[in-house]
Amino acid sequence: MNKNTPINYDTVKDKISKCKKSKVGNASIREIVRIVNEIETETGEKFIRMEMGVPGLTPPEIGTEAEIAALRRGVAAKYPMIDGVADLKDEAQRFVKLFLDLDISREHCLPSVGSMQGSYATFSVINRTDRNKEGTLFIDPGFPVQKQQVRMMGHDFMSFDVYNYRGEALHDKLESYLKTGKVSSIMYSNPNNPSWICFTERELQIIGELATKYDAVVIEDLAYFGMDFRKDFAQPGVAPYQPTVAHYTDNYILLISSSKVFSYAGQRVGIIAVSGKLFEREYPDLTRYFPNKQFGHSLVFGALYSLSSGVTHSSQYAVAAMLKAVNDGEFKFIDHVKEYGRRAKIVKRIFTENDFSIVYDKDENEKIADGFFFTFSYPGFSGVDLLEEMLYYGISSISLNITGSERTEGLRACVSQINGHQFEQLETRLKAFYKDHQ
Numbered sequence: 001m002n003k004n005t006p007i008n009y010d011t012v013k014d015k016i017s018k019c020k021k022s023k024v025g026n027a028s029i030r031e032i033v034r035i036v037n038e039i040e041t042e043t044g045e046k047f048i049r050m051e052m053g054v055p056g057l058t059p060p061e062i063g064t065e066a067e068i069a070a071l072r073r074g075v076a077a078k079y080p081m082i083d084g085v086a087d088l089k090d091e092a093q094r095f096v097k098l099f100l101d102l103d104i105s106r107e108h109c110l111p112s113v114g115s116m117q118g119s120y121a122t123f124s125v126i127n128r129t130d131r132n133k134e135g136t137l138f139i140d141p142g143f144p145v146q147k148q149q150v151r152m153m154g155h156d157f158m159s160f161d162v163y164n165y166r167g168e169a170l171h172d173k174l175e176s177y178l179k180t181g182k183v184s185s186i187m188y189s190n191p192n193n194p195s196w197i198c199f200t201e202r203e204l205q206i207i208g209e210l211a212t213k214y215d216a217v218v219i220e221d222l223a224y225f226g227m228d229f230r231k232d233f234a235q236p237g238v239a240p241y242q243p244t245v246a247h248y249t250d251n252y253i254l255l256i257s258s259s260k261v262f263s264y265a266g267q268r269v270g271i272i273a274v275s276g277k278l279f280e281r282e283y284p285d286l287t288r289y290f291p292n293k294q295f296g297h298s299l300v301f302g303a304l305y306s307l308s309s310g311v312t313h314s315s316q317y318a319v320a321a322m323l324k325a326v327n328d329g330e331f332k333f334i335d336h337v338k339e340y341g342r343r344a345k346i347v348k349r350i351f352t353e354n355d356f357s358i359v360y361d362k363d364e365n366e367k368i369a370d371g372f373f374f375t376f377s378y379p380g381f382s383g384v385d386l387l388e389e390m391l392y393y394g395i396s397s398i399s400l401n402i403t404g405s406e407r408t409e410g411l412r413a414c415v416s417q418i419n420g421h422q423f424e425q426l427e428t429r430l431k432a433f434y435k436d437h438q
């Protein structure tokens, strides 16, 4: 290999050899973060950081001010109600009506400590509703830590890469898993982390109808709500709405994170919006783990109570205030995050001009949107080897291997941390990579 690389060859080699993995390309997101931090410190060179999905924008003032005001009112002294403060519940109910066109009552809109806790809590209840079922079906690629959550609880899971099963082909593939009678919950994110594919209405209809047929509950992770920038989901109460499986089944739970849409990741607030029919439904098998057989009661007074006994009081007020501004049409949250789409368009162009390809490139026949993440490959490299090689060129990413993807040639890149002044540097480094590997 050429040792005259943009980042000092010996330092990179040394850090890779010390990472305690047979292949650094198989490292988790947080492990890559650590290695890159170490290389940056030792060489004084900045990487193009694309490994971690950190919001790269400042949080809206409305949220910060509302949070400070709540603290000044003294809310910190009181335990928050587990099912959420009234303002948040009211605004969450309005939000799902205005941006998803769904009627979900305020009682069924609950706060969680990020969507991370939302998924943990909902897995813990759904996967225990029926003693004859075993766990979760992940429609992959997906967010690796959610599988870790399921494992921690001792539930089983199945998964498949949706790459070859888009459109009508999804039906039979999905049904083949549901037919086993072992699936309690179906999990996916839409837009998808890591691939940024977005399910079409037809695909959501297939998922919803099969969930009803086989009595499985869909956990729809909307961490990137409204961020398919090909369509305009920004107008409250006006179509088009963020697509959702909830239009096709009553067996659903929606996870709405504030981390990316409001750049509020640090304050850890998400919303769990539960279908009314599911919330009220009784499952006798739940009493093996929870005090009550009602689904909603088990979620609130079983799972959420024992996990954190509610969500930080002040940050609930922050999200309530931001949602109110969005619902009132005063804060165009989607316009705010469109910056990610702008960055992705430029970055993807620079990659493809240097012989890289986009791995997940289509939603059925349509080119995927430009957004928070994209996936890429380079001829002749596996994803794991490509990740390692690119570290010498000062570019960090994660391997699709760890996301349940079968596209072993692929890597995931996140554009959130790339600033305007780095585009030129990215181009120089990718040109160097191309020159050394063509």
Ligand SMILES: Cc1ncc(COP(=O)(O)O)c(C=O)c1O
Binding pocket: 053, 113, 114, 115, 116, 117, 143, 189, 193, 221, 223, 257, 258, 259, 265, 269, 270
């Ligand atoms: C698909 C997906 N779900 C959930 C999360 C976590 O959301 P939160 O920060 O609200 O816990 C992320 C964050 O990266 C994500 O990509």
